[in-house]
Amino acid sequence: MSLEQQLSEHFRRAADSLCPPPDRLARVVQRGRRRRAAQGGVIALVAVTAALAVPALVGSLGPARSVSAKSSGPATVSGSPTDASSGDAAALPARGFVASGPRYSSLEELVAAGHLILTATVEDVLAAGSEGPPGEEISHLDTVVRVGEVWKGSAPGATVTVRTLELAFAGPNAKEWRQHGERVVLFLSPSTENEGLYIPAKVNYNQTIYVVTDDDLLATFPDDELAQRVAAMTLPQLRRTVRQG
Incomplete structure (x- = not known):
């Protein structure tokens, strides 16, 4: 080619x-x-x-859930000082939390931790201010209780003021006790930050407060094992055990 x-x-x-x-x-x-x-x-x-x-x-x-359902702000106490005690536990936000110190494994440990153990009746619930940066404030309530029987320690007078976190008992599994007329058994320690005030014993919320109906006890945190054992007792049984301890 x-x-x-x-x-x-x-x-x-x-x-x-x-x-x-x-x-x-x-x-x-x-x-x-x-x-x-x-x-x-x-x-x-x-x-x-x-x-x-x-x-x-x-x-x-499942069905869609709105994100805004979780955006409710902290509970506030407005109006007269007793407004916080006018409603039941459902009136408080459902996003309560548990602020708890050491857990006690026995009633003996709980009794040993309590400086003041008594029965009392709630008389008043007061807003106690808040602390923390803007938007992250932690609010407190002062619950004034009238002293009934003192089982351990010495009450400072006819009434005792117990300071607690406002939302500590607002969770779905907690029993709100800070209501006018509620009878309670309290295991308390003196506050080291606010003279004259008391706090749940060593800042243990789960095991230190019980609502009384007749001679029956109801744990404010019924999911706690020790609280269940204490609540299974009658008021006279608990009184006798604490005084013997």
Whole structure:
């Protein structure tokens, strides 16, 4: 083959690669259509699968819940000082927390930790201010109780003021006791930060306060094991055990 023929053949092949003959072009187009059709089928299958899977996933997760449901701010005490005691526990926010010191494994340990153990009746609940940076304030309540029987220690007078975190008993598993007229058994320690005030014994909220109905006891945190054992006793039984300890 001459050089001219070689060049001609080279240019023909180059032209064919850029613009193939009609029959070859038709075959290429047909193959392309088949490929797109196959891809379309896969895409459609994926779309159908997703359409079926999404409702199933949503159904398994249950109904949607609004984030704003968790955005309620801290409880506040407004109006007269006794407003905090006018409602029941449901009136307080459901996002209460437990601020607890050491857990006691026995009633003997609890009695040993309490400087003042007594029965009392709630007379008043007062807002006691808050502390902490803006937006993260921690509020307190002062609960004034009238002394009934003193089982251990010495009461400072006819009444005792117990300072607690405002939301400490606002959780779904807690029993709110800071209400006017509520009879309680209290295991207390003197506050080291506020002279004249008392706090739950060594700042243990879970095991130190019990509501009294007749001679029956109700734990303010009924999920606690020791609190359950104490609440299973009658008031006379608990009185006798504390005084003997």
